[in-house]
Amino acid sequence: MRQIQTAVLGGADSEEPLMLPLEAIELDAFRHRHEDDTFWCGLLLGGCGLQLTTKLYTDRVCHFAHHPGPDGRPHLCGRRARGVNSADHLYVKSAAAAWLRDRDLPADFEFIQPDGAPIGSVMDIKLPRGGLRVHLDQAVPPAWDHEGREPVLGVSVPVDRDTLIDRWYVHRIRLDSDGTARTVRIGTEAFARETEWFALDDCEMTVRGLSTPAVEQIVRSRSTRPVSQWGLAKARKAPDARARAQVLLRKLTDAMRVGSVFVVTQVRRDIAILTGVEGKLQDRLAAAAADAERWLEDQIQVRQELFSRLEEALAARDTVQIRQLLARVNATASHDRTPTEITIVDVAAGYLAEQQQAYAEQLQAQAAAKLAEQQDARARRAADRVRTLLATLQRRGDTGSPKVMRKLVRDLLHAASDAGDRVEVDQQEQIGIWKTRADIGRPPGQTARTAPAPGAPQTVRHQQVARRYWIKKNCPRCGAAAGKNCVTNARTGTGPVSKSPHYERIAPILADRQAKADRRRREPGAYDIACPDCGRPPGAPCASPSGGVHRSRAERAREANR
Structure with missing residues (x-):
């Protein structure tokens, strides 16, 4: 069956047509341009009314496609017209509507x-x-x-x-x-x-x-009468x-x-x-x-009345009348104009051009105001979402699935981005804390085993440190004293007792362990250097009868660590 090349934007009943680029190199830009839009197999295209997705290919033309059915099988659509011209009637309607509206x-x-x-x-x-x-x-x-x-x-x-x-x-x-x-x-x-x-x-x-x-x-x-196309020898008989x-x-x-x-x-x-x-x-x-x-005498009178009415409409600044009368003048009185008639037409055309410009500016201002209103409403909804997500994370604490926690934090970051300056200062601080706890935003190339820079996010899991170690420390976040468990409401130091410690309580212990591990990795062992006796390279065992390391190799390693 022929692939689908056209769709409509926004919904099944939409009249806004769209054609998909055929080449893969153009489809990436198309997807970026319409990343917030949805594509549909429109009812006015003879389609099924279901949502479409885009398919990118390098060995054949790109096209729209239906999502699979609930059973995973391809969706069967009875739409007959699928080529680039299958939405031409919608393009004609859109263009004709704009053309007539301008008139x-x-x-x-x-x-x-x-x-x-x-x-x-x-x-x-x-x-x-x-x-x-x-x-x-x-x-x-x-x-x-x-x-x-x-x-x-x-x-x-x-x-x-x-x-x-x-x-x-x-x-x-x-x-x-x-x-x-x-x-x-x-x-x-x-x-x-x-x-x-x-x-x-x-x-x-x-x-x-x-x-x-x-x-x-x-x-x-x-x-x-058209000029004869025949020569003298083949002259046609005149009617x-x-x-x-x-x-x-x-x-x-x-x-x-x-x-x-x-x-x-x-x-x-x-x-x-x-x-x-x-x-x-x-x-x-x-x-x-x-x-x-x-009839010609009457037309002279009609012509005079037409230009007179156009002058009156200009004096009254009646835009609708001016547009209609100017169209009639151009259609029926475009020949043999007098200087006065030429002046009237020029003034009318200039007036309509000014009105068109003013109307366009008005539409732009209305569009800008509507966009600002939509953005403000979106920011308000996002701010409400920020409060809801923070409350949810606060109730969960460090319990539950780390994967779920990271998803909630990512949603929180998106909501905060949309909310903009509606995010309060204390909320910004909490967002920063949760971002670090979820290990989001780690610099490229840094792994959990490398020592992070001061203030950089780090992986913290309470399972990494036994209770007998962190219970001896005070919690800098909720204020729990040594020997006491952390509480869930870190802002007030109250609330139910948590079985798991806050990451701020564990972080110093993990940092100390990481530092010791780094020091150990920096001290070379005997096999980290070449053997001066048998010439074996670093990492290779010595060729000794007993299978052990040569004494000279061990001594050189000790000297390197002094």
Whole structure:
């Protein structure tokens, strides 16, 4: 079965997708970056909703994997889509939501599943006026006449020639990998033209729907007869006047529908110079030209009112109105602007840029405040944890399992680190004592048998010293006098009597023993030097008939110890 390359962050219902790096060299950085995150086989990915882990390999691609089941056997997941593109619908939703939010366009998103299609094949984006239907694969054929839903097709979804001719253009969508994310690109495809691709930020929602920089060019090109690609010897027969008239009438209707002043002007001019048409068709052309004239006059008034409303919105500093009106101005009145209109547009664009910057700063301040609040809450919880662990260790004393004690101390150190300056001075002192007693923080290379530096942590076990030795000493920690056992509450010198002594009571005895052992190791014996009689090296026995050490070797060792 194909390995899992995508997951979601935080939980089974999450909509935040993530792609795992394929190479081992990149996975280490990925794990460090997401060390506090959890990965899930998301329900919106068609997954089982269980948590995932990362698998690192050097001889094949890295991937996500399920944890084994309770019986230790591999978990069986029915998720079908597992490749790098299996979370594309979540990336599209995230990118589209941010894009529409920047344009103050509220939208609802829905992953529909007509006829049982896999989740993620089709996504509806519902806007106050109209919307988009995104087809990421061929599971559901696009409905071109669906009211209010303009199709946007994945690169694998086919489109026939007649559709391209009738609709002038169709929109495409693709996703490119960018590290552990996917970037959305929008394409415009037209008949006899290569698909042109644009970043999502280069696109706009207009009265005619989704628009890219290529759309206006395609609309304009429809008003101009294409240059013949045939030589004089193969000149095609020009369409007759009636066919030309039908094309002009259809083009005029489409141009007026999408609000293209430029195209309407061009088509009206072509109708005026068209010859060879008579009868009712001539009457239709004349009526269409008159309608176009009135429409253009109305557009002049609409244009003036549009810029006037934009000026009023700027005076009132109505950000929502300014954004909406500027989008309409750019979509319907981008040509032949007067100096006054250019100034109004520049002021509006500058104002929106300032508002966007202020909004971004506000979001940053809110995020910083929320982070500070979360850190403060975390520190409070950690401080409570410090108090609980100290009380637990105090009750246990030196009894119980040393392994359990060291685990409690490690938890204590982590909690104290998270608590920061909320740890009180006396708590810090107790933490230091427990850290030493648990033998945590020993310098690298130092073992329990080497003499530690003054103040360095050391291994202490009450079993190493018999009671008859430590009972003769006073306990510097709980204050127990010679001949008395230690008590559990070392801070007050009270509490139940402990069968085991505090480590401070044993430490001097162990230190004295260690010093004596060190002195003994520093004094060489007879076998620590070479034998002057038989020439045997240090550590090797002498070659004497009796098997003992030669006298000269023993004498030299004694001289070395003087």
